[in-house]
Amino acid sequence: MSRRDETRMSPEELVRYVTERTVITLATLGPNGRPHLTPLWYVPRDLDPDADPPLRLTTWTYGKSQKAVNLRRDPRATLLIESGDSYDQLRGVSMECDVELVTDTDAVAAIGLDLARRYTPEGEVDALRQAVTAQAPKRVGLVCTPTKIVSWDHTKLGAGY
Template sequence: MAVTQRRGRKIMMTPDELDEFLGSQRTCRVATVSATGAPHVSTLWFVWDGTSLWLYSITRSKRWSDLRRDPRVAVVVDTGEEYGELRGAELSGTVEFVGEVPRTGEEFPELAPVERLFAGKNFGIDEMPHDGRHAWMRLTPDAIASWDFRKLAGL
């Protein structure tokens, strides 16, 4: 007997669609939990390397202090204006802090490809500018939920 898929599974992105989507978007919303337990959501640029979402955050932000205390995070990347155009993904897991804090440009081989990708995507340049105020976090998601409402037309 075949199992009927839930509607949500029918509109989820394939791995290739998800990879293309995350690679083409630039803004995400990062949800953290404050020391008092209150949720906090902030907007941030990101880069996707095919496996992990890389976040370049100001180290004196509430987001940074929340994640230093509790590295669990949920991130939403979405787009679309009309209902039938909505697409997005929610990635959740635990962030890892990578490189120097704050980042001043010290050689760190793991960050070289990420910084080239981020600089090209967000600034249109080949080399990452470092201002001594930001640092890197990597989210290799434990869970991903995605949706593409454009697929509803075919259901």
């Protein structure tokens, strides 16, 4: 078995890891052809280790942001979720994705509220509802569907690397 095969996450491990983490790095192609990288909060969706793909991710951004402009031009992105401070702790997932831009204000507000539920302490989401709804017309939702997933978990190697 190759080292690559040894570190690959199972579909169950991948879904658990993506659900536990909180920030993705979204890479789109900028107008000059170079990658444009942005950290974003996200909500994992359609979690099913037996499905292909085993999940989708949703997030939102301002409609005039560079990433939104880039995705209107080319709706492909690569997402990275990673962790670990030493080689033996490195874990991560890289996902090449097709990205759907959601412009319906109610649907965008729903994505914003889902983000608020995930990242705001319980009991404070209702206080944000009005602010999220007010921001929705200025934003677009991003639904990221993986077309290729690569994962690694160096904790599986023990000390033998």
